[in-house]
Amino acid sequence: MTTLRSLLNETGLPKNEARMILAHLLEIHLQLPRSALLTHDGMELSDPFIEEWRLLEQGRLKGEPIAYLIGKRGFHTIELIVGPGVLIPRPETELLVDLGLDELQRILNNQNSLYESECLLTALDLGTGSGAIALAIASSQPKVTVVATDASQAALDIAQQNAMRLKLSDRVSFCLGNWYAALHALGSPSCHFDLILSNPPYIQGDDPHLSEGDLRFEPPGALTDFGSGLTCLTAIIDGALAYLKPGGLLAVEHGFDQSPAVLERLALAGFQGITPHRDLSGHWRVASGRKPI
Numbered sequence: 001m002t003t004l005r006s007l008l009n010e011t012g013l014p015k016n017e018a019r020m021i022l023a024h025l026l027e028i029h030l031q032l033p034r035s036a037l038l039t040h041d042g043m044e045l046s047d048p049f050i051e052e053w054r055l056l057e058q059g060r061l062k063g064e065p066i067a068y069l070i071g072k073r074g075f076h077t078i079e080l081i082v083g084p085g086v087l088i089p090r091p092e093t094e095l096l097v098d099l100g101l102d103e104l105q106r107i108l109n110n111q112n113s114l115y116e117s118e119c120l121l122t123a124l125d126l127g128t129g130s131g132a133i134a135l136a137i138a139s140s141q142p143k144v145t146v147v148a149t150d151a152s153q154a155a156l157d158i159a160q161q162n163a164m165r166l167k168l169s170d171r172v173s174f175c176l177g178n179w180y181a182a183l184h185a186l187g188s189p190s191c192h193f194d195l196i197l198s199n200p201p202y203i204q205g206d207d208p209h210l211s212e213g214d215l216r217f218e219p220p221g222a223l224t225d226f227g228s229g230l231t232c233l234t235a236i237i238d239g240a241l242a243y244l245k246p247g248g249l250l251a252v253e254h255g256f257d258q259s260p261a262v263l264e265r266l267a268l269a270g271f272q273g274i275t276p277h278r279d280l281s282g283h284w285r286v287a288s289g290r291k292p293i
């Protein structure tokens with residue numbers, strides 16, 4: 001008899017990974033919660049359950065990312081559909097979301113209470129991928145509308161599916177194109193945002209990590225600029241002042257060793273209040289600056 005317990009005992013996968021896959025199979029085959037791994041560990045499993053387990057187990061043993069195998073990933077306060085067309089959202093990027101939410105709350109606190117019932121805040125997420133940043137922001141702050149862009153139609157297709165599943169399509173819109181040029185699709189040549197956030201591709205083109213682990217399976221154009229690592233960050237920083245309201249905030253994620261270059265670029269571009277931010281591991285991974293008033 002094949003049971004959850006026997007599969008867990010026999011597998012060559014690390015136990016936490018095996019449990020993630022089994023929890024997913026329990027949900028889709030039997031509509032059971034993750035806790036069934038304990039409460040139903042002696043239950044006999046059906047052939048379709050076992051066949052799919054073998055398929056996913058083999059995929060993982062070959063190195064395929066778990067998020068792609070099970071088709072989803074938790075991010076901030078939401079769950080996102082992911083697939084090989086998009087970057088798998090990383091926990092580090094939640095720092096950018098929290099920073100953005102703090103900024104939006106700060107603006108609301110300073111606003112005249114007469115306007116508080118209206119949806120007044122606007123944010124831009126450049127290079128949205130699965131929609132992670134845009135949707136996490138919109139999900140946690142009901143008074144914001146978000147524009148999310150990407151150069152990849154495959155990514156935008158997944159992001160749009162996520163917006164629909166999360167019932168956020170009325171406040172999050174998507175545009176295809178190269179950074180700010182994507183905004184031309186909105187029809188208005190000059191739109192101004194309270195907040196611009198971006199986690200662009202910032203890995204250097206010759207970084208050996210690109211051929212290791214999960215990164216081997218993710219779209220290269222989501223990970224690297226195929227150059228110094230600073231090309232996309234530079235384009236985003238240099239273009240931001242034209243799209244921010246006076247006093248508006250730009251915050252970008254960058255590599256652990258790119259903080260000095262990004263802070264310098266923000267200064268060169270004319271930002272004020274330039275601030276580096278550490279991630280949970282203590283690395284400088286986000287930089288922000290304000291458009292002068």
Ligand SMILES: C[S@@+](CC[C@H](N)C(=O)[O-])C[C@H]1O[C@@H](n2cnc3c(N)ncnc32)[C@H](O)[C@@H]1O
Pocket residue numbers: 086087088089090093126127128129130131132133149150151152155177178179199200201202221222223232
């Ligand atoms: C590091 S991923 C970030 C995805 C998502 N924001 C996240 O944090 O999970 C970078 C994203 O930028 C997009 N991208 C790359 N080059 C771009 C460009 N020139 N214009 C707009 N988006 C671009 C990629 O397709 C990818 O979705």
